[in-house]
């Protein structure tokens with residue numbers, strides 16, 4: 001039976017009225033499992049009005065009481081975890097274990113955001129001049145929004161909503177229309193945890209809903225995560241409409257393999273980071289860069305051996321390393337890239353096309369695909385494929401590897417595997433990329449540091465989660481006061497200085 005989904009506005013499930021719907025698939029079977037309403041501009045405008053009204057009291061609430069709502073929410077998520085993970089896997093296609101990780105990474109940011117009373121404290125200077133004290137405070141922006149991708153339907157909505165709510169804002173979430181059920185459930189749990197109705201609203205939709213959010217001047221900030229062209233579009237449109245924006249885009253993450261690295265450790269790291277979640281992660285490693293021909297030959301052999309044993313199957317069943325891609329279009333797109341790699345002369349060591357999973361023949365599966373001898377002019381190197389395709393680009397020297405990663409237009413994550421501390425330190429300092437791993441294949445920073453890519457992977461200032469999230473979702477007010485009030489200096493017609 002096809003489930004009918006709703007929006008979640010003003011603390012209640014609300015039917016869509018636009019008459020437009022999107023299909024939500026079960027990627028493991030290829031069947032449509034739900035229909036999601038695609039909001040019209042008018043429905044978005046109504047949700048923003050609801051949020052604006054609810055924000056006033058929530059923003060006035062003391063931060064500790066707001067934090068308690070987050071703490072209660074954590075309890076509810078913990079109780080609902082098996083259900084959340086199954087739903088997430090059934091719409092996204094990642095394994096249950098990986099869905100647990102998706103939720104857990106979001107939970108960790110809520111744990112951090114529950115420290116809002118501390119994080120919102122301002123700064124104070126006493127005696128800045130005669131009787132003059134200067135202090136700053138962080139105030140909520142009002143109504144803010146998050147527009148999020150399909151590949152982390154729990155983690156990224158929580159990265160956005162957690163700090164924004166803790167800071168006293170009301171939030172409009174526009175999750176991906178591919179897997180909207182978990183974001184809807186998270187909104188229910190927030191309500192149950194004591195979040196006042198209307199403070200968190202989930203509006204489902206596509207470009208029409210996104211445009212309505214980004215163009216509405218009542219929305220003061222928008223946090224976006226998705227593909228690079230849309231990130232650029234949202235950044236420009238948000239700025240043109242007077243709002244602050246942080247927009248994170250796609251990626252092409254390299255893993256540099258130094259000749260002294262433990263190649264078994266490297267090969268294990270690469271298959272996990274390259275094929276986990278079918279490669280549908282912005283921090284997936286998609287390019288292995290072995291330094292020197294000997295390293296490359298040995299690594300290619302080890303990878304080919306491991307790839308041959310990877311298990312691909314339905315998301316809800318145990319025993320598989322990864323599941324299907326999210327949609328038939330995503331699968332077709334990845335297959336096109338594999339074909340381009342072959343046509344442009346890369347060596348195909350493992351071909352994942354045509355994989356049939358018994359009993360799930362219509363699922364959107366692609367087996368692990370491995371290319372060697374890829375050169376930087378090939379499409380499989382230039383574009384983000386977002387599928388289970390790992391490519392090897394051979395570098396002659398460490399400097400060549402460093403340059404390759406640094407000059408790539410994307411700048412999300414990068415990693416180096418080596419036993420040489422000098423090389424690791426030099427690489428970390430010089431590489432032109434936002435997040436660096438040293439013997440760590442997926443260097444997603446922990447919740448109390450910040451997450452953000454450079455170049456085409458991120459537009460705007462300030463990163464996600466960590467203290468930056470509170471800076472992004474608040475505005476700073478600075479008060480300069482003079483007490484006692486009796487100090488008299490007469491009229492001054494020059495700009496005051498601390499001379």
Ligand code: NAD
Nearest residue numbers: 148149150175176206207210226227230248249250251282
């Ligand atoms: P996407 O860009 O297709 O969609 C992201 C969001 O934008 C969705 O909510 C979608 O409804 C909306 N959207 C799509 N097309 C739009 C349009 N034309 N106008 C306005 N809004 C539009 O991305 P996706 O396929 O859901 O997610 C995968 C992408 O996200 C990959 O490129 C991946 O690298 C990237 N990603 C980046 C990060 C990061 O932190 N840098 C994290 C996760 C995913």
